[in-house]
Amino acid sequence: MKFAEAEIVNGPILQRARGIGRITAKQVDERTRLDTLFQEGCGKIRLPNTHSSSLEAVLINTAGGITGGDHLLWGAELAPDGHMVLTTQACERSYRSTGDFGRVETRLKVGAGGHLDWLPQETILFAASKLDRRLEVDLDEGATLTAIEAVLLGRDAMGEDAADALLRDNWRIRRNGQLVHAEATQLHATAEERQSLSLLNGNRAFASVLHIAATPDRASAIGDRVRAMLPADQAIAVSVNQSRLVIRAMAPTGLALRRMIVPVLLELTAAGSLPRLWHL
Template sequence: MKNTLLKNVIATTPALQRARGAGAIVTKQRDGRTRLDQLFQDGCGKIRLPNTHSSALEAVLINTAGGITGGDQLQWRAEVAAGGHLVVTTQACERSYRSTGDTARVETRLKVGVGAHLDWLPQETILFEASKLDRRLDIELDAGATLTAIEAILLGRDAMGEEARDAELRDNWRIYRCGRLIHAEATQLTGAGSERDGLSLLAHCRAFASIVHIAADADRAEILRDRIRTILPANGQIAASANGERLVIRAMARSGLALRRLIVPTLLELTGAGSLPRLWHL
């Protein structure tokens, strides 16, 4: 009798409402400036275009749900016209909250036209205790296109002393040049203590970031690598390497503030405008 009653309760429990959102932006070139051509928004996915003094177009991605949790789905798309410059950032740090079982999914697809540049500069993602997040980033670059992209993760909130040791993350990047795969990486956190404490992994750090810059050619990537290495702090857990047209920077720190102090000078060297969006400084 007890088991039958329990089954009936489970069967009649309503499914929790989940957030769905999507946003897309396409640019065009006019009078030497990058302008908006197409804009699409759906659900909790919103895009705002603040006024700037740059010839680039800046787009701010907003998740009006206030964060993501198990079962939520977000999709972002951006396409930069040939010769254009688009800067994409987020209104604030994205928050991945505790999940009751399902995994939150965020999918981003970016396309950069011939000779164009894209700065993909979302602010950090904060993983809360028992959160589950699966992200995928796919980028297609045409001939001569360049890219600066970052994804940064904070494990819990600094001010609350959180560590989010059981947070789960899958983060996959794929970057193509004219249809040819030139960069692939996968990051996974399963909640195992060895991932957080191992000296060859996070080594007790609670914040980490990957920065990838795709230059026009290998020579330019090496020049940028050498310049970046001159500004890296001697005692910071950050390093840069170049392989062909790819420049890859990895950084980790004990706190989100310490991580920002490591990555901001590097990003300033790599962005197309030589500056970060104003939202990064608020």
């Protein structure tokens, strides 16, 4: 028997998850409704029934988590004057990797005068996990955004701290093609990073919340309301720069973090409420 020439690979060839989910919305009688939906692989999107004029979409990774070499791509586009809420079915999980980073990319576009709430639930990093996460948002004139990304270092109930987990998290937000917000967060799995007073200070849960308002005056007014509700004895703070409002929060547990950030999100979302899946 004659075989074709081929490279011999030592060791197992591991199966990797691939998923794509994209959604676009249109305005119908002043209500935001589904226009197109595409899903492939482990990326699924479900549209729960709500009584709101906005469109709510739930992103689901049917692979059950992310590990090295996995790749998820989410996308959404909102018509002018529309309102969309994007959330996840549950906490995303980044599992142990034997090599590469797992990748999650999200690309969002908001038409003029529209508002998008990007409200995924927390991401749990497990021991030896490697996650590369990217968020890109394009806003048209007068469009607004509320976005959160929260991270838990291990599971509270199991006493995990995911001390060797690695994270790369990059945000790029543009309005009319001009960059208005950029940030890059990295976890390198060092003791100094986890314990330093200027970094995590021993906390195992942290979150970044971003709100892009229509005008600087609007951002300033919202910032004043948010500052008034923040507890003075907890690690949470807000800053306002032009039309941007940024909140950073840290807590020893995921539950404590959620209790801190839920009132802030209620103030910043267009609907003044959170998706049903957020309720414990």
